[in-house]
Amino acid sequence: xxxxxxxxxxxxxxxxxxxxxxxxxxxxxxxxxxxxxxxxxxxxxxxxxxxxxxxxxxxxxxxxxxxxxxxxxxxxxxxxxxxxxxxxxxxxxxxxxxxxxxxxxxxxxxxxxxxx
Amino acid sequence: xxxxxxxxxxxxxxxxxxxxxxxxxxxxxxxxxxxxxxxxxxxxxxxxxxxxxxxxxxxxxxxxxxxxxxxxxxxxxxxxxxxxxxxxxxxxxxxxxxxxxxxxxxxxxxxxxxx
Numbered sequence: 577x578x579x580x581x582x583x584x585x586x587x588x589x590x591x592x593x594x595x596x597x598x599x600x601x602x603x604x605x606x607x608x609x610x611x612x613x614x615x616x617x618x619x620x621x622x623x624x625x626x627x628x629x630x631x632x633x634x635x636x637x638x639x640x641x642x643x644x645x646x647x648x649x650x651x652x653x654x655x656x657x658x659x660x661x662x663x664x665x666x667x668x669x670x671x672x673x674x675x676x677x678x679x680x681x682x683x684x685x686x687x688x689x690x691x692x
Numbered sequence: 693x694x695x696x697x698x699x700x701x702x703x704x705x706x707x708x709x710x711x712x713x714x715x716x717x718x719x720x721x722x723x724x725x726x727x728x729x730x731x732x733x734x735x736x737x738x739x740x741x742x743x744x745x746x747x748x749x750x751x752x753x754x755x756x757x758x759x760x761x762x763x764x765x766x767x768x769x770x771x772x773x774x775x776x777x778x779x780x781x782x783x784x785x786x787x788x789x790x791x792x793x794x795x796x797x798x799x800x801x802x803x804x805x806x807x
Binding site: 580608610612617618619620621622625665667669679680681682683684685 | 696698725727732733734735736737740748750780782784795796797798799800801803
């Protein structure tokens with residue numbers, strides 16, 4: 577059974593800091609890994625998707641890496657801003673059983689607060 | 693290109709009642725998945741629909757059921773509601789073009805409160 581863990585559970589930093597969010601998963605048989613952002617009471621916004629054959633993806637101030645063999649991913653946020661405050665969720669896409677396409681298994685998220 | 697839309701956004705029910713949540717998938721997407729997110733937790737996979745058939749299910753009882761229509765929209769039905777069913781229900785759509793490479797796009801969710 578796939579399990580995804582995110583560390584830390586919460587993080588509070590001053591504006592401008594570079595920061596790293598960590599994600600680990602127990603089963604390396606994944607199709608891809610996605611990082612999402614969730615604002616309070618809202619849905620999920622996809623930030624980055626890394627295919628299982630890739631090592632990293634970048635979008636603006638965000639960089640995500642994937643080490644499938646060790647079951648780890650990191651999300652690096654450069655020059656953090658108050659608008660980055662949200663919950664960040666890591667999810668891996670794996671088998672959902674039978675002939676199904678796949679299901680996402682999520683971590684519990686990291687609550688990020690960036691204060692001015 | 694329209695995104696994933698869900699309705700209703702909020703609703704309140706009492707124990708024992710039944711609820712239907714609706715989802716319109718993103719244009720061109722043929723696969724719909726449903727997730728339950730309890731407060732302070734990550735989303736949990738309920739089930740997935742492809743070609744109008746259930747195509748994978750998580751650890752949820754049979755009182756959670758669904759439908760997918762020819763236009764790829766979907767419904768989630770929950771019977772005999774329990775207090776623990778209170779959660780944000782998220783719908784995600786994707787394109788089953790090839791196994792495993794698809795990105796999932798989520799709607800804003802339906803917040804269900806069971807009293």
